[in-house]
Amino acid sequence: MNSSLQQFRYETGESLNIAVYQIKANKIRSFLTALGVIIGIVAITMMGTAINGIDLGFEKSLSMIGYDVVYVQKGSWSTMGQWWRYRNRPDIETRYAAEINRIIEGNPGSELIVAVPQMSTIQASARYRDREILQIFAMGTSHDYPLTASGDLSAGRFFTAQESAAGDAVCVIGDDIASGLFPDGRATGKSVRLKNHNVRVVGVFKKQGKFLGLFSFDNQLIMPLGAFTKVYGKTPMVTIRVKIRDEKRVPEAKEELTGLMRRIRRLPPGKADDFGINEQQAFKSQLDPIKNGIAVAGIFITGMSLFVGAIGIMNITFVSVKERTREIGLRKALGARRRTILMQFLIESVMICLVGGIIGLATALSITVLIQNLLPDFPVSFSPMLVLASLLISVATGIISGLAPAISASRLDPAVSLRYE
Amino acid sequence: MSERPFIIRISSLSKHYTMGDQLVKALDKIDLDFRENDYAAIMGPSGSGKSTLMNILGCLDTPTAGRYELNGQNVAEMDDDELARVRNREIGFVFQTFNLLPRLDCLRNVELPLIYAGVSPEERLERSRKALEEVGLGDRIDHKPGELSGGQTQRVAIARALVNHPSIILADEPTGNLDTATSRDIMDIFGRLSDAGNTIILITHEEEIARFTRRIIRLRDGRIESDSAP
Ligand SMILES: Nc1ncnc2c1ncn2[C@@H]1O[C@H](COP(=O)(O)OP(=O)(O)O)[C@@H](O)[C@H]1O
Numbered sequence: 276m277n278s279s280l281q282q283f284r285y286e287t288g289e290s291l292n293i294a295v296y297q298i299k300a301n302k303i304r305s306f307l308t309a310l311g312v313i314i315g316i317v318a319i320t321m322m323g324t325a326i327n328g329i330d331l332g333f334e335k336s337l338s339m340i341g342y343d344v345v346y347v348q349k350g351s352w353s354t355m356g357q358w359w360r361y362r363n364r365p366d367i368e369t370r371y372a373a374e375i376n377r378i379i380e381g382n383p384g385s386e387l388i389v390a391v392p393q394m395s396t397i398q399a400s401a402r403y404r405d406r407e408i409l410q411i412f413a414m415g416t417s418h419d420y421p422l423t424a425s426g427d428l429s430a431g432r433f434f435t436a437q438e439s440a441a442g443d444a445v446c447v448i449g450d451d452i453a454s455g456l457f458p459d460g461r462a463t464g465k466s467v468r469l470k471n472h473n474v475r476v477v478g479v480f481k482k483q484g485k486f487l488g489l490f491s492f493d494n495q496l497i498m499p500l501g502a503f504t505k506v507y508g509k510t511p512m513v514t515i516r517v518k519i520r521d522e523k524r525v526p527e528a529k530e531e532l533t534g535l536m537r538r539i540r541r542l543p544p545g546k547a548d549d550f551g552i553n554e555q556q557a558f559k560s561q562l563d564p565i566k567n568g569i570a571v572a573g574i575f576i577t578g579m580s581l582f583v584g585a586i587g588i589m590n591i592t593f594v595s596v597k598e599r600t601r602e603i604g605l606r607k608a609l610g611a612r613r614r615t616i617l618m619q620f621l622i623e624s625v626m627i628c629l630v631g632g633i634i635g636l637a638t639a640l641s642i643t644v645l646i647q648n649l650l651p652d653f654p655v656s657f658s659p660m661l662v663l664a665s666l667l668i669s670v671a672t673g674i675i676s677g678l679a680p681a682i683s684a685s686r687l688d689p690a691v692s693l694r695y696e
Numbered sequence: 697m698s699e700r701p702f703i704i705r706i707s708s709l710s711k712h713y714t715m716g717d718q719l720v721k722a723l724d725k726i727d728l729d730f731r732e733n734d735y736a737a738i739m740g741p742s743g744s745g746k747s748t749l750m751n752i753l754g755c756l757d758t759p760t761a762g763r764y765e766l767n768g769q770n771v772a773e774m775d776d777d778e779l780a781r782v783r784n785r786e787i788g789f790v791f792q793t794f795n796l797l798p799r800l801d802c803l804r805n806v807e808l809p810l811i812y813a814g815v816s817p818e819e820r821l822e823r824s825r826k827a828l829e830e831v832g833l834g835d836r837i838d839h840k841p842g843e844l845s846g847g848q849t850q851r852v853a854i855a856r857a858l859v860n861h862p863s864i865i866l867a868d869e870p871t872g873n874l875d876t877a878t879s880r881d882i883m884d885i886f887g888r889l890s891d892a893g894n895t896i897i898l899i900t901h902e903e904e905i906a907r908f909t910r911r912i913i914r915l916r917d918g919r920i921e922s923d924s925a926p
């Protein structure tokens with residue numbers, strides 16, 4: 276048993292030597308053979324990288340939307356695009372926040388911690404002297420807002436409870452606004468002009484970055500609700516942000532909040548909700564179709580190129596068996612068993628595929644690094660799982676495509692093979 | 697009569713091929729024995745069945761009918777793995793066309809049978825070096841076959857046949873591709889190997905080569921025509 280194990284080891288060593296020699300001796304042929312595997316591995320790793328990146332980009336860019344915050348709004352995120360269904364619902368009002376807070380305070384067992392009103396507009400711009408930033412996202416809220424968002428400040432502070440209650444003309448701005456209006460100086464203490472109101476900057480958010488070029492929190496401007504309505508009047512874009520006690524108990528929290536809202540809206544039992552309660556998860560699932568699309572395309576391309584690659588490798592291995600018929604006969608005459616010859620050719624095709632897989636991984640990694648450098652906002656992320664999966668796929672391709680030629684080699688008649696010219 | 701033990705006992709052994717609708721009796725009910733330390737030449741015209749006999753003796757091929765006993769084991773009943781093992785342990789082949797792997801140096805060529813025997817790398821090296829020294833090529837171990845003369849190449853092949861200490865050495869026209877002087881060198885080596893106790897069977901169609909051996913078996917049309925000392 277032990278000695279046959281040793282024999283297996285030595286024979287495998289010999290097979291590895293032969294495989295390395297063959298690949299080196301036929302570099303161009305091996306490379307062309309491995310091309311299908313290379314393309315397949317690039318496709319699957321880029322796919323995985325893109326999907327990882329979307330998830331990661333989501334976590335990073337939307338970190339201001341915490342998992343422990345739910346949103347009372349007119350519509351529901353999970354049925355976005357069907358706005359007509361909510362058209363006739365009453366608008367959400369900022370006063371609901373105060374009413375919810377009052378009820379929470381009277382209920383120590385509540386799943387909810389605090390409600391924060393938010394009124395916003397995207398039709399806003401900010402000026403400072405001769406500079407102007409168009410299309411900012413202006414928002415009025417309360418001093419409790421930071422409890423429901425995790426954006427850190429790079430300078431200054433958030434506005435206080437007193438400023439909030441008084442509706443003082445102060446604001447906290449996103450990094451793009453700060454660097455756009457004050458390219459060479461501190462923003463805090465300066466006053467920006469919104470329409471024809473002066474609003475003093477008291478804080479600046481850290482840069483958050485863009486996500487897929489779709490969302491950016493770096494162009495937002497946040498001020499007390501009172502100040503917001505003084506500048507923009509009452510806008511219909513109202514959300515009540517509610518921080519919950521436990522992000523693992525989102526359904527319970529939504530349940531309780533739904534009850535509170537129905538009480539506030541005085542909905543009789545049996546009447547449907549006329550408001551939506553949203554959470555990050557629902558928003559995130561909006562991206563599922565994109566991710567699925569990438570996955571389907573990636574798997575299709577991978578499958579096609581691996582299929583073509585496997586056929587190519589099978590073909591080349593058959594040619595290789597033919598070319599080395601005499602050598603196979605000789606090795607059999609010298610004592611190589613069927614399984615030894617089988618292994619030798621399998622190892623060769625697996626090695627070609629592995630080399631192809633590694634080249635593919637290196638290519639994908641280079642592309643990833645290139646994308647990260649050229650388009651920092653584009654989400655890509657390489658993972659060790661992808662490396663492992665790629666190598667496994669390469670080995671499997673090698674075994675599948677090498678099996679038929681290897682079996683035919685192992686069955687060659689030694690006497691006939693030795694006569695082969 | 698010799699008291700040396702039998703290595704090979706063949707009785708009523710046939711090998712038939714069908715070519716289209718024609719039956720070719722390459723070997724026709726042959727009886728033949730070889731004892732330890734035999735040094736024999738198999739002769740005969742082209743197509744008389746010499747190579748067929750050699751392939752069966754070397755376990756590269758199996759007979760259509762009859763019995764072939766090698767060291768007391770009936771080879772005709774062996775499966776593929778057992779045959780590979782017998783080829784590896786009991787038989788050393790020398791071919792007319794040498795059959796060395798051109799990409800490997802002499803040492804690597806000679807060690808091939810030892811790899812399939814499961815011998816450790818250190819022992820492989822040492823035994824291969826010794827086998828090359830035995831055929832007078834101790835100073836050429838790192839040369840590739842392409843850098844050697846025909847005679848030297850055949851000596852490497854003989855070293856490879858010797859390296860695993862086989863019961864018999866089988867050589868199919870070992871001097872067929874060599875000039876007269878070189879052929880004599882090779883036959884000298886076989887002579888020395890025979891003196892050292894090896895059992896050697898070679899095929900040749902040259903009388904001068906056969907004269908180096910101690911026994912000549914003549915085949916014709918798949919039958920033994922004569923079996924005698926030269
Ligand atoms: N694989 C084979 N298929 C068909 N006929 C064969 C085969 N091998 C040998 N023969 C025939 O068997 C006979 C003996 O061949 P062989 O043993 O090669 O003779 P020799 O080596 O003495 O020249 C010849 O007639 C040859 O044509």
Ligand SMILES: [Mg+2]
Pocket residue numbers: 746747
């Ligand atoms: Mg012949």
